[in-house]
Amino acid sequence: MNRTVIVTDSTSDIPPSMAEALGIEVVPLTLMFGEEAFRDNVDMTPEQFYQRLPRSTSLPTTSQPSPVEYMNVYQGIQERYPGCRILSFHISSGLSGTYQSAVLAKSMLEEKGEPITVVDSLSASYGFGFMVVEAARLAAEGHDPEEILAQAERLRQSRKLYFLVDTLEYLQKGGRIGKASAFLGTLLNIKPILSIDAEGIIYAVEKVRGRKKAVARMIELFKQDLPGVDKINVAVGHTAEPASGEEFLKELAGHFTLEEKVLTNVGPVVGSHVGNGTLAVFIWPA
Numbered sequence: 001m002n003r004t005v006i007v008t009d010s011t012s013d014i015p016p017s018m019a020e021a022l023g024i025e026v027v028p029l030t031l032m033f034g035e036e037a038f039r040d041n042v043d044m045t046p047e048q049f050y051q052r053l054p055r056s057t058s059l060p061t062t063s064q065p066s067p068v069e070y071m072n073v074y075q076g077i078q079e080r081y082p083g084c085r086i087l088s089f090h091i092s093s094g095l096s097g098t099y100q101s102a103v104l105a106k107s108m109l110e111e112k113g114e115p116i117t118v119v120d121s122l123s124a125s126y127g128f129g130f131m132v133v134e135a136a137r138l139a140a141e142g143h144d145p146e147e148i149l150a151q152a153e154r155l156r157q158s159r160k161l162y163f164l165v166d167t168l169e170y171l172q173k174g175g176r177i178g179k180a181s182a183f184l185g186t187l188l189n190i191k192p193i194l195s196i197d198a199e200g201i202i203y204a205v206e207k208v209r210g211r212k213k214a215v216a217r218m219i220e221l222f223k224q225d226l227p228g229v230d231k232i233n234v235a236v237g238h239t240a241e242p243a244s245g246e247e248f249l250k251e252l253a254g255h256f257t258l259e260e261k262v263l264t265n266v267g268p269v270v271g272s273h274v275g276n277g278t279l280a281v282f283i284w285p286a
Contacts, residue, residue: 003081004139004148007073007088009065009098010040012129013237013267022136027073029098029269032061038268046265050240050276060272064098070105074116085145086116089132089152092200093120117149122200125270126235126262126282127161159284160225162205162218163194166277193218215248215279219255222283226256229285235262237280239271244279252281259286 008014010028019026028039031049033056038044040062053060070088077086088106093099099120106116121128131152138148191214193205205221208214226232234252236245245263252258266280 003084004143004145005077005081005084005086006132006136006139007077007086008129008132009090009102010042010267011091011096011098011124011269012089012132013125013264013270014129014133015262015264016041018133018262022133022140024132024136025073025077027065027070029065029096030063031268031272032063034058040269041267044268046267046271047240049268049271053271053276060268062096062269062272064096064101067101067104067108070102071108074105074109087119087135087139087145087148088116089119089121089128089135091124091128092122092196094122094200095124095202117145119149119152120200121156122198123156123159123161123196124202125266125280126237126264127159127196127280128156129264130159130233130235130262130282130284131155155284159282160222161195161280161282162221163202163274163281164211164214164218164279165192165194165274166211166279167275193221215251218279218281219252222252222281223255226283229256231257231259231286232283233260233286234258235264235282237264237266237278237282239266239276239278241277244277248279248281257286 007025028042031038088102090099102118106118135148135152189209190207191211192207194202195205197203208217236248238245
């Protein structure tokens with residue numbers, strides 16, 4: 001049986017040690033602080049990013065890998081593993097041009113090599129990273145590519161996620177809300193809870209006053225989303241503050257039986273849009 005190789009981009013926020021152990025090929029996006037360019041999670045770690053972000057006078061910008069970069073990755077894989085099948089999973093096309101770059105790379109190679117399947121996850125961060133991890137596990141077990149894709153789609157449809165944003169500052173800087181709303185939100189200690197809809201677009205679920213109440217409300221939302229469910233798998237993304245993730249897991253354990261538990265960083269590219277203090281929680285069936 002020919003090998004199936006799993007590719008993703010750095011916004012999947014898979015812990016590097018996990019990606020390496022599972023043989024996942026991660027293509028980094030680029031983060032720009034002024035004229036300085038950094039490959040996401042390669043040239044700049046989350047710890048370095050979240051230390052620098054509050055000191056930056058302007059919002060960092062991001063850019064997706066070019067089609068040529070994806071071509072080089074795909075060709076390198078095909079040279080190492082002749083006859084392989086490549087499954088390439090990416091951040092929602094509604095949030096980034098990354099998926100489209102991968103699609104263009106595929107179109108330029110499809111007559112020259114083995115099949116490449118590019119998947120629009122319609123999600124972000126570990127909201128699709130867990131799908132990539134599961135795909136890599138199934139690939140290592142020798143499952144058929146179509147089986148892997150079907151399981152990834154089942155997981156995508158069943159997963160639940162919420163982001164708790166600590167400040168409205170970065171949403172304002174990114175043009176999502178006006179300065180007056182950001183100022184008022186800060187003044188009133190408003191903590192927005194966000195999610196991602198079926199189209200892969202971020203939307204505001206609720207605005208709660210105070211972080212403690214917002215955390216409690218997130219758990220209530222999960223309980224509403226999962227009536228009668230006890231056992232879950234969960235990942236918590238944090239902004240280089242693992243203690244905040246561990247604290248949330250303890251809170252969640254009072255309401256669900258936690259099977260697989262993952263703590264991961266919200267990487268620099270995703271973090272540039274939500275800022276320090278963000279807590280992202282992803283739940284999928286156990």
